[in-house]
Amino acid sequence: MKKRSGYRKNRNRMRRFVAREYMADKLSLLSRQEFEWHIIKALSSIKELSNLEQRKGYFKALYNNMPVAIGYHQAPPNGHETYEGVWSFYNSFRSRGYSGLIYISSGYFEEACHNLEDRDLDTPITLLNIDNLLDLMEKAHMHPDEEFLDDLVQEKIRKYREKLNKDKEKxxxxxxxxxxxxxxxxxxxxxxxxxxxxxxxxxxxxxxxxxxxxxxxxxxxxxxx
The missing domain is CATH 1.10.287 (Helix Hairpins)
Incomplete structure (x- = not known):
């Protein structure tokens, strides 16, 4: 029983890893409209968030009944959002009456961006990187189905074995x-x-x-x- 339980845990861990990798790669390839739809779907998993409305280049919503603006950045594979990008969003919305700002990236943020997040600002900003976004997508059940995931895992194993054989030949x-x-x-x-x-x-x-x-x-x- 322990072996079977351990196998299931390892299989589920592998499935989750492959699913997140697949979703992250997919996000970087979507059209702008598709990317925005994925953001909306992911944000739907936040129970404190309501009245989500899409505006030109951003979203507005209520977070615990307080108005917030949500910006987003579609990063290339393994890409980063710059401090300039985050600051541009913050500077544009900090004086519009929002209680807080949220900025989402399908990549990671430069270190300087976190310095802005940590500052005691009149209008605080929260940064959500690709890991946070994938967590929201999981909660919204946006991951691939199990059959597709199993195919991805098998493909991953096949490529790994091919790489091992090539490394031996090298x-x-x-x-x-x-x-x-x-x-x-x-x-x-x-x-x-x-x-x-x-x-x-x-x-x-x-x-x-x-x-x-x-x-x-x-x-x-x-x-x-």
Whole structure:
């Protein structure tokens, strides 16, 4: 039972990791209209938020019945929002009567942005990065279905195995040859140290020498092709 429970936990952990990675990649590829729809859907999971209205380039809503403005930034894969981008939004909305501001990015924020968030401002600003956005999307049940997730996991495993095999093939032929030659010399020496086993160790010595030469020839052929 413990093994089965551990397997389920690992499977669910892997599914969640792959789902979040997939959703993050997808966000960076959406059209502006699709991206805004995803933001609206994700924000619907915040129970304190109500009366969400889309305006030109931002949203307005009530957070605990207090007016807030919500800005957003669609970042490229592994992208960051700059301090200038956050400050531009803040500077545009801080004097419009909002009790607070929220700024969402599908990437991360430059360190200076957090300094703005931590300051004691008349109109406070809250920054939500890609991790926070993915949390909201999970709460809104925006993740892929289980069958699709299983396919993604299998694809991830396949690519990982392919990478391992390629990494093995990338081991320089010189080092492979060196290992075979070293083994050949060791067995060759052992054949004289233990005369009664001379034929056995001598054959092994020849075998490793041949394997070393073959590996060198095969790697040369691969390099040519």
């Amino acid at each position: 081991v320089p032929a010189f080092y492979k040859l060196k290992r075979y030659i070293t083994s050949s010399l060791l067995f060759f020496g052992a054949s004289f140290l233990f005369p009664s086993y001379f034929p056995f160790y001598f054959v092994l010595s020849i075998l490793f020498l041949v394997l070393g030469l073959l590996s060198q020839v095969l790697s040369s052929n691969r390099a040519v092709h």
